[in-house]
Each structure stands twice: as structure tokens, then as C-alpha cells.
Amino acid sequence: MPARVISVIGGANSSPSNLDLAERVGAEIAKRGVILACGGLGGVMEAACRGAKNEGGQTLGILPTDDKEHANEYVDIAIPTGLGYARNYLVAKAGDAVIAIDGSAGTLSEIAIAWFSNKPVISLVQSGGWAAKLAGEKIDDRRADAVYGANTPEEAVEMVFQAMNWK
Numbered sequence: 001m002p003a004r005v006i007s008v009i010g011g012a013n014s015s016p017s018n019l020d021l022a023e024r025v026g027a028e029i030a031k032r033g034v035i036l037a038c039g040g041l042g043g044v045m046e047a048a049c050r051g052a053k054n055e056g057g058q059t060l061g062i063l064p065t066d067d068k069e070h071a072n073e074y075v076d077i078a079i080p081t082g083l084g085y086a087r088n089y090l091v092a093k094a095g096d097a098v099i100a101i102d103g104s105a106g107t108l109s110e111i112a113i114a115w116f117s118n119k120p121v122i123s124l125v126q127s128g129g130w131a132a133k134l135a136g137e138k139i140d141d142r143r144a145d146a147v148y149g150a151n152t153p154e155e156a157v158e159m160v161f162q163a164m165n166w167k
Contacts, residue, residue, distance in 0.1 A: 005060070006160055007037045007095025009110040010044025010103045011129065018044065018102045018127045023051035024153035025099055025124070030057025032157060037062065037094040039087065040071045040078055044101045049074035062090045089113050097122065097160040099150075102129035111147070115139045120163035122148040122156045 040061020
């Protein structure tokens with residue numbers, strides 16, 4: 001069976017409270033034995049990776065640049081793509097599900113990609129940004145569900161497990 005992966009998406013520039021939420025999401029992902037994928041840079045991505053590493057987890061960073069050295073220090077496997085924002089497609093596709101924290105246009109693109117790829121999208125409501133705006137919303141009619149709204153990092157990861165029917 002292939003490894004389970006959750007993509008964590010969110011802004012490179014985020015508030016201290018959102019960075020704390022991201023770190024807690026990363027920790028919870030690692031505690032449950034799931035690999036964390038992200039864009040590999042700073043902000044939410046770095047905080048989530050730090051949380052995962054603090055719990056002994058594995059992290060994958062899909063970078064927009066050509067250089068592995070641009071990955072944050074908590075990335076185990078860095079994949080330099082040279083694709084710029086087009087790498088958002090790979091970040092969204094890499095996960096079995098996506099957890100959104102805060103976020104601007106890049107996060108919005110990743111949410112849309114996950115949506116049309118039929119992957120569960122869980123938004124951490126209290127983080128604001130596109131995550132809060134889309135929580136509980138259907139992006140379009142191609143799916144019966146909506147973007148799940150979670151109130152805590154632990155609830156966000158649990159929602160992934162429920163949506164994926166993981167034990």
C-alpha cells in the first residue's frame with residue numbers, strides 16, 4: 001500500500017498564531033504516521049514541517065525553484081521543480097487530501113486543484129484567508145461535498161482520516 005500523504009497549504013507570510021496552528025497540524029500528521037507534503041518554503045509550510053519533524057515525521061517539499069537549497073530546514077525530501085507557481089499543481093496532487101491554513105491566491109489555486117482532483121479539502125477556519133472564506137462552501141457542482149471546516153488542527157487531521165476512511 002502506498003504511503004499516506006497530506007498536503008498542507010498556506011501562506012509564506014502568515015501571522016504568529018497561524019504559524020502555531022500550522023505547527024500543530026504538522027505535529028498531528030506525524031503522530032498519525034502520515035507524510036506531510038507542502039511547497040517547501042517558509043511561513044505555514046515551514047511551521048507545518050517543523051511540527052512534523054518535532055514528532056519524528058517525514059516531510060516532502062515541492063519547490064517552485066530549481067535549487068534544493070531553497071527548502072526550509074525541516075524538509076526531508078526537496079523536489080526542485082523550476083515551475084514557479086505552477087508547482088502548486090504538484091503540491092495539491094501529491095496529497096491524498098489537503099489541509100488549508102490561511103492563504104492568498106497561491107493557496108486558492110491549490111484548493112481549486114484539489115477540488116477538481118476529487119481530494120478532500122479541509123480548511124482551518126480560525127486561520128482566516130481563503131481557508132476561512134471557503135470553509136463549508138461548494139466550489140462548484142461537480143462534487144456533492146463541500147470544503148470541510150475544522151476548528152482545531154487536531155480536528156482538521158481527523159477530518160482527513162474520516163474523509164479518506166483511514167483507520
